[in-house]
Amino acid sequence: xxxxxxxxxxxxxxxxxxxxxxxxxxxxxxxxxxxxxxxxxxxxxxxxxxxxxxxxxxxxxxxxxxxxxxxxxxxxxxxxxxxxxxxxxxxxxxxxxxxxxxxxxxxxxxxxxxxxxxxxxxxxxxxxxxxxxxxxxxxxxxxxxxxxxxxxxxxxxxxxxxxxxxxxxxxxxxxxxxxxxxxxxxxxxxxxxxxxxxxxxxxxxxxxxxxxxxxxxxxxxxxxxxxxxxxxxxxxxxxxxxxxxxxxxxxxxxxxxxxxxxxxxxxxxxxxxxxxxxxxxxxxxxxxxxxxxxxxxxxxxxxxxxxxxxxxxxxxxxxxxxxxxxxxxxxxxxxxxxxxxxxxxxxxxxxxxxxxxxxxxxxxxxxxxxxxxxxxxxxxxxxxxxxxxxxxxxxxxxxxxx
Numbered sequence: 001x002x003x004x005x006x007x008x009x010x011x012x013x014x015x016x017x018x019x020x021x022x023x024x025x026x027x028x029x030x031x032x033x034x035x036x037x038x039x040x041x042x043x044x045x046x047x048x049x050x051x052x053x054x055x056x057x058x059x060x061x062x063x064x065x066x067x068x069x070x071x072x073x074x075x076x077x078x079x080x081x082x083x084x085x086x087x088x089x090x091x092x093x094x095x096x097x098x099x100x101x102x103x104x105x106x107x108x109x110x111x112x113x114x115x116x117x118x119x120x121x122x123x124x125x126x127x128x129x130x131x132x133x134x135x136x137x138x139x140x141x142x143x144x145x146x147x148x149x150x151x152x153x154x155x156x157x158x159x160x161x162x163x164x165x166x167x168x169x170x171x172x173x174x175x176x177x178x179x180x181x182x183x184x185x186x187x188x189x190x191x192x193x194x195x196x197x198x199x200x201x202x203x204x205x206x207x208x209x210x211x212x213x214x215x216x217x218x219x220x221x222x223x224x225x226x227x228x229x230x231x232x233x234x235x236x237x238x239x240x241x242x243x244x245x246x247x248x249x250x251x252x253x254x255x256x257x258x259x260x261x262x263x264x265x266x267x268x269x270x271x272x273x274x275x276x277x278x279x280x281x282x283x284x285x286x287x288x289x290x291x292x293x294x295x296x297x298x299x300x301x302x303x304x305x306x307x308x309x310x311x312x313x314x315x316x317x318x319x320x321x322x323x324x325x326x327x328x329x330x331x332x333x334x335x336x337x338x339x340x341x342x343x344x345x346x347x348x349x350x351x352x353x354x355x356x357x358x359x360x361x362x363x364x365x366x367x368x369x370x371x372x373x374x375x376x377x378x379x380x381x382x383x384x385x386x387x388x389x390x391x392x393x394x395x396x397x398x399x400x401x402x
Contacts, residue, residue, distance in 0.1 A: 001366045004030040007186065009094040011035065011069060014042050016168055017202060018098035018126050019065045020175030026068035027357045027366050033382060034066060034373065038073040038402060041375040057375050058341065067354050067368035070378035073402050076107050080401035087386045089117050094182055098126040101136045111197045121195045122185040126178050130201035140202060142168035149206035154213055154224045161226035173209045174202035234278060235285035239318060241293050244300030250314040254278065259311050264295045334365030341371055
C-alpha cells in the first residue's frame with residue numbers, strides 16, 4: 001500500500017504503544033526506520049508466547065507490529081552515535097518516541113534542537129501522562145493507565161470489578177491516537193511547511209476513547225458503574241446464555257425488540273407492562289433476561305445466530321480468538337497475512353501470520369510489504385544512505401556507536 005509512500009519515519013519506540021503507531025505507517029507504505037539499542041533492541045524482541053522465538057530476538061510481541069520496518073542500531077549515549085542520530089533526524093519526516101518525558105532532551109535532543117536540525121519534522125512523543133503536569137515523570141504501562149483512567153472500574157460486574165481488559169487496550173489506543181495525530185500534522189506540513197511537536201498522553205487517549213462513559217458523569221452527573229455484559233443504554237442488549245455457548249443480542253430499537261420476541265415465539269413479552277418501553281425494559285432488565293433465556297435455552301448460540309442474523313437485529317455468538325480468525329469472513333477480507341521469517345541460529349526459514357490494517361484502500365486489504373527485521377539488519381545500508389562510507393561505518397561499529 002502506498003498512501004504514505006515517500007514519508008520517512010524514525011521509530012525510536014519500544015514494546016507496544018509506539019511500535020503500534022509506527023506499524024500503522026509501515027502498513028501504508030511509509031519508510032519506517034526502527035532505531036534500536038545495539039546488542040539489545042526493542043524489549044518486545046524478548047516477549048511473547050514462543051520462548052524459542054524470544055531467544056532469537058524475534059519475540060511474538062515484536063513480530064506482531066514491526067513488519068515492513070527496517071532496523072538500525074544506534075547508541076544514543078555515545079557521542080558518535082548522537083552524530084548518526086542527528087543525520088537520521090535531518091533525513092526524516094517523522095520522529096516517534098515513547099521514552100519517559102525528558103529522556104530524549106537529556107540525551108541532547110530536545111524539541112528546540114530537533115527542529116533546528118529539521119524545521120519540517122513532525123515529532124510525536126508518546127508517554128503515559130504527557131510532558132506536562134505533576135504526573136509527567138511517572139512510569140506507566142498499559143495496566144497502570146487502565147486503572148487510573150477509570151476503565152477498570154467499569155469493566156466486569158459489581159462482584160468482579162475493577163477488572164483489566166483482556167488485552168493492552170490503552171497501549172493500542174495510544175498508538176492509534178499517535179498515528180492519527182502524526183498523520184494530521186503531516187497534512188499541515190504539506191500545506192505550510194511547518195513541523196509539529198505532538199505530546200501524546202496515553203491516559204488522555206484512554207479517557208477520550210471512553211467518551212460515553214465519561215460523559216455520563218461530565219454531563220449527566222451519573223457515576224459510571226460496572227454492568228458486566230449489559231448495555232447501560234438499552235435492554236435487552238448484552239450476552240445471553242443458550243443451550244450451548246453464549247449469544248450477544250443488541251435489540252436497542254423498539255422494532256428490534258418486537259422482532260426478537262416474534263422470532264423467539266414470545267409475543268406475550270410485547271404486552272408485559274414491565275417491558276413495553278425502552279425505559280421499562282431497562283428498569284426490569286434482569287427479569288427480561290430471565291424470560292429470554294428460558295427460550296434461548298432451547299437451542300445453541302450458533303443455531304440462534306442462524307435464525308436471527310437476517311432479521312435486522314444485531315446478533316452474534318461469543319467466540320474465542322481462534323474461532324474468529326477461522327471465520328470465512330476474515331479470510332475473504334484478507335486481514336491475516338503470511339510471510340517468511342528468517343531463522344537466526346542456523347534454523348530453516350519459517351512463516352508467520354501477521355495482522356494487517358483494519359481497513360481496505362481502493363478495494364484492497366492493507367498488509368505489511370516486508371517481514372519484521374532482524375536486529376540491526378539495515379544499519380549499514382541506512383548509514384550509507386545518509387552519507388557514511390563503509391570505512392566510517394566500520395569505525396563507528398568499533399567505537400560502539402552503532
